[in-house]
Structures are given as C-alpha cells and as structure tokens.
Amino acid sequence: MSDTNSHTEQVVRDFVAWENGDSSKVDVVSESLDVYNPGLDGGEVHDRESYAAYLQAGRRAFPDIQIATEEIVADGDIVMAEVRITGTHEGEFKGLPPTGRSVDIKGMGKFVIIDGTVEECYLYYDSNEMASQLGLTFPEILGQLPKLAWRKLKTSG
Template identity: 40%
Template sequence: MTPEENKELVRRDPEEIWSEGNVDVVDEIYAEDFVLHDPSSPDGTRGREEYREYVAAYRDAFPDADYAVEELVAEGDAVAMRYTARGTHEGELMGIEPTGEEVTVTGMELYHVDDGKITEMWTNYDALGVFRQLGVVPSADELAEQEDD
C-alpha cells in the first residue's frame, strides 16, 4: 500500500471505531496478531479481541466520544496521527465512577501497517489531563493552595 492508502486505513480507527463505535471495523483494518502499546495499560493489548475490549472500556465510559484527526503523516509502513478527542464521562473508567464531566484530550499515535492491516500501534495521550478534568487529580494550583493551608 502507498503511504496515502495507509493514512486512509489508519483514519478509519478514530473515525469509525472510536467516534462511531463500530467495533466490527476492527476485523477489517487490524491484523489478528495486532499489538497496542499504551502506557496506561502496562500489560499491553494483543489481538483484535483485546483491542475491542479496550475500545469498549473507553466507549462505555465516554459513550459520546468524538475523535477529530488533526494531522496524519505517513512514510513507508508508518503512519503518525495527532488527534483531539472529546466526550462526557458517563460510565466507570479505571475504577472512577461517572462524574458527568465533559473531557477534552489530545494525543498522538504511531501505527505500522503491513499488507493492508494495522499490525502495531503506540499511543500516548494526556491521561493526567483527563484525570484533572474528571476532578480526581488536583491541578498544580490546587496543590499549592493545599500547601498554604
């Protein structure tokens, strides 16, 4: 596949799987032995079924999730993506009960594509910012105020 075709394949992940919630697309665009590297999931995610479960956990927590692809860059089999995601915290996330808070998060991902399928992804997003927006981690200003008390 060309770099442009790889970009269009990768774009389907945030748009169809994450924003639309169409997890059937996982079988179309991910290799069976796909590996996800995510610092918030230290054990890693391997295979299509685990990726569907990973997506479901976040979509259950943020059922109105909407991802905007800000930029895609491709070279060879690699595609880099910068995105902004928004959603309302309406379900449990990592043991955090729903807060009803609207959250905006930015992130970047690096994908590898082989024979028309995504084989590997590294993701890094502002998890600390999400926890701050949910009110479970104090901001630097709030910490400074606590020290002054």
Template identity: 30%
Template structure:
C-alpha cells in the same frame, strides 16, 4: 501505499473509536497486532483494539477522536488528534462525574499488507483525570519559582 495506509488509520479512527463500530476490526488488525502504551497491558491481536474502544465508550459514550493531522512514512502512519468526552459511565472503579475533557495527543501505527500490525498510543490519562476532577492537579510548593525563562500558566 502511504495514502492507503493513511485512509486505513482514518477509517479505524472514525468507525471504531468515534462510532463504536467493531464489525470490521478482525479484518483490518493483524492477529499479531501489538499495542504499546504506558502502564497498560493489552492482549495481542484485534481484541486489543476492541477492548480499548469498549473501555472509552463505556466511560464516555460521546467519546470522539478528532483527527487534526495525519502523515505517513514507509509503513508508519502518524496521527495528531484531539479527544473529547463526557464522563457519564463508570471509569474503572471511578463513578461518573458528569464532567468533560479535551485532550490532545499523537499516536503512531504500523500498517503492513492492509492491516494494522502495531500501535504506539499516547493517551494522556493523567490530564483526563485532572479535567474530570478525579485527581487534583499538582501545584508547586509556596514560594517555588519555575526555572529561569519558564513561565507557568496562571491559575484560573
């Protein structure tokens, strides 16, 4: 069953997120589907996935989610990914910047009886805003030193 669950999540990622095809969504997402993500309330059911795809594809028509690694344990499927996109459409109230982003993350999906019933999404939205130049990355105060043993990356 684990391999079937992995293939379902792979199909959802490739067809839905990458190709923007939503024709299958009502069949593979439970009517009780629930999304857990920081700071965002989505309705229950397949509509939540449709709204997420439309959100990303409107702002980033070339949005892609590259699967780097997948695993399953019981009814859970983990997905390590790299998302990319170019900001050519409106992102909420923010006009297009023409800038691109590359962000990595890990999501977890629960699959039961051939349907996705629950997802935990780890969008790194602040990183996306930094890379698009919409929000400036925070910088430590002058003279501040990192904790002992921690090296900060050098500014480019």
C-alpha cells in the same frame, strides 16, 4: 503524496473509525494487533479482541467518546497522526463513579501498517491530563471522596 502513503493514511482513518465503533472497518485491524497506550492496564495489549474490549469499556464510561485524527502524515508503512479524544464521563471508569465532566485530550499516534492492516499502534498522551479534566487530581478529588467512599462501602458489604 504517493499512492502508498494515501493508502496507509486511509488505513489509519479506517482504524480510527473502528475505534469509534464502526465494526465494518474491522478488516484494517490485525488480529495480532499490538497496542501501547498509557490508558491500558499494564500499558499494552497484544490482540485485536483485547483492544476491542478496552474500547468497549471506554464507550460504556464515555458514551459520546470520539477519537479523531487532526493531522496525519505517512512515510511508507509508518503513519503518524495527531489525535484528539473527547467525551463525557457518564459511566464507571476504572472503578471511579461518573463525574459528568468532559475530557478533551490531544496526543500522537504511530501506526505500523503491514499488508493493509494496522499491526502496531503506539499512542502518546499525558494520562494525567485526563485525571485533571475529570477532577481526579488534588484538590479537585476532594469533591469526589464522598462518592468514592459510598461506593467502597456498598461493594465491601
């Protein structure tokens, strides 16, 4: 592995540490970061602050959330990483009350590194897998309906 590849791999590891809440790693995150992620509203954001807000909302919903790189390969300024996201749904998530269930989702990330910062991040995973693990697919959702109806009644009055 070349020094360039090991450096870009470390940039991605630091980026994931930042995603996990280590603010000391912010220097590897471009201010004009472009993120493409099926979990984002509209599927994308185009600046570091918007992505940080999304991550913070995720930590409120899943206080023990952890994003990990399991395999990582670099070729120049492009890094591919197998990622694993785990956490327990203990707070409101996109309008859904906590289920208390855990998620364990695998996916792939493609990272474009320019001048030592992550400029672009493309995350690929099955977003239906999260819904399924949270019990939000039919017929599991039937158990959530009373909570959802109660919440809707409370917020509409």
